[in-house]
Amino acid sequence: MGSEQTRQGLITAAYGRRFLVECDDGRVRDCSTRGKRNDYACGDRVTVSCSGDDQGVIDACVPRDTLLYRSDQWKQKLIAANVSRMVAVVAPLPSFDLAVLDCCLAAAEHAGIGPLIVLNKSDLPEAAISEKALAPYTAMGYPLLKLVAREGVEALRPHLAGQRSVLVGESGMGKSTILNQLVPQAAAQTQEISASLGTGKHTTSHARLYHLDTQSDIIDTPGVQAFGVHHLGVEELAAAFVDFRPHLGQCRFRNCRHLEEPGCALSAAAEAGTITARRFAAYQRLAAENLARQKKY
Ligand SMILES: Nc1nc2c(ncn2[C@@H]2O[C@H](COP(=O)(O)OP(=O)(O)OP(=O)(O)O)[C@@H](O)[C@H]2O)c(=O)[nH]1
Ligand SMILES: [Mg+2]
Ligand SMILES: [Zn+2]
Numbered sequence: 001m002g003s004e005q006t007r008q009g010l011i012t013a014a015y016g017r018r019f020l021v022e023c024d025d026g027r028v029r030d031c032s033t034r035g036k037r038n039d040y041a042c043g044d045r046v047t048v049s050c051s052g053d054d055q056g057v058i059d060a061c062v063p064r065d066t067l068l069y070r071s072d073q074w075k076q077k078l079i080a081a082n083v084s085r086m087v088a089v090v091a092p093l094p095s096f097d098l099a100v101l102d103c104c105l106a107a108a109e110h111a112g113i114g115p116l117i118v119l120n121k122s123d124l125p126e127a128a129i130s131e132k133a134l135a136p137y138t139a140m141g142y143p144l145l146k147l148v149a150r151e152g153v154e155a156l157r158p159h160l161a162g163q164r165s166v167l168v169g170e171s172g173m174g175k176s177t178i179l180n181q182l183v184p185q186a187a188a189q190t191q192e193i194s195a196s197l198g199t200g201k202h203t204t205s206h207a208r209l210y211h212l213d214t215q216s217d218i219i220d221t222p223g224v225q226a227f228g229v230h231h232l233g234v235e236e237l238a239a240a241f242v243d244f245r246p247h248l249g250q251c252r253f254r255n256c257r258h259l260e261e262p263g264c265a266l267s268a269a270a271e272a273g274t275i276t277a278r279r280f281a282a283y284q285r286l287a288a289e290n291l292a293r294q295k296k297y
Pocket of ligand 2: 175176177190203204221222223
């Protein structure tokens with residue numbers, strides 16, 4: 001004993017309750033936590049009690065600038081800390097779910113993280129349909145970048161410069177393929193979409209941070225089937241739908257939840273086509289779920 005030394009570090013991988021921490025002496029240590037804590041994420045700046053060159057224990061976390069997480073009825077899942085940009089990746093095959101995209105974007109808005117939508121695999125003929133489905137998102141101001149990650153991702157680099165970015169999206173969209181193009185030495189395993197089930201064995205299982213240069217990092221994350229936003233209250237939810245913002249505060253009732261209230265400005269906007277009916281329905285479903293939960297507890 002007596003060889004413990006305290007160091008600052010950056011979490012670069014999160015494996016349940018174990019974390020890889022890049023310490024200020026340049027060494028990456030495999031770290032556990034105190035008291036079975038697991039509320040740390042890739043991108044967290046932490047204090048580590050180091051035991052030797054390879055191992056340590058995380059003692060504390062520096063306050064975060066941002067925290068991206070998802071949540072369902074039971075628990076929260078931390079995804080990435082101190083990120084400034086979300087790269088939401090979709091692709092025509094396997095088909096993607098706009099409802100998942102809506103939740104990713106809402107979580108990013110709520111966390112103060114700037115989203116960029118990437119339509120990957122734009123080499124596929126089905127990409128035209130996907131692009132049409134994404135038109136409302138560009139109309140509401142989200143930047144959209146079409147990529148063929150298999151061929152190259154140079155067009156993405158300017159969006160990542162000076163940022164810490166996180167790749168999010170459903171499984172099989174090509175997040176790890178994008179990462180490998182950006183950081184060839186990462187050699188993240190990518191999954192082969194099997195014709196039978198669309199499931200592959202190389203699907204990403206843990207979040208991992210890579211340095212692009214001294215100013216920019218990128219975090220690859222496992223694909224999600226759903227991106228729960230149970231942590232957003234009804235009011236926060238409406239505010240996280242950026243296309244709703246011009247209409248907020250214009251309903252007849254100040255506390256309008258935009259569900260069945262008369263004189264709802266959002267409902268009128270959906271009918272007039274100023275906001276898309278699909279986005280409004282997505283909001284209403286999430287808001288109704290949220291209220292039902294509040295009643296239960
Ligand atoms: N046609 C085409 N296929 C691509 C492109 N980019 C990636 N793919 C393929 O899409 C499949 C899935 O790619 P991954 O990078 O593993 O996807 P992922 O988003 O990391 O998936 P998870 O780790 O499960 O979340 C692989 O078979 C890739 O070869 C592209 O630009 N065009
Ligand atoms: Mg992956
Ligand atoms: Zn309303």
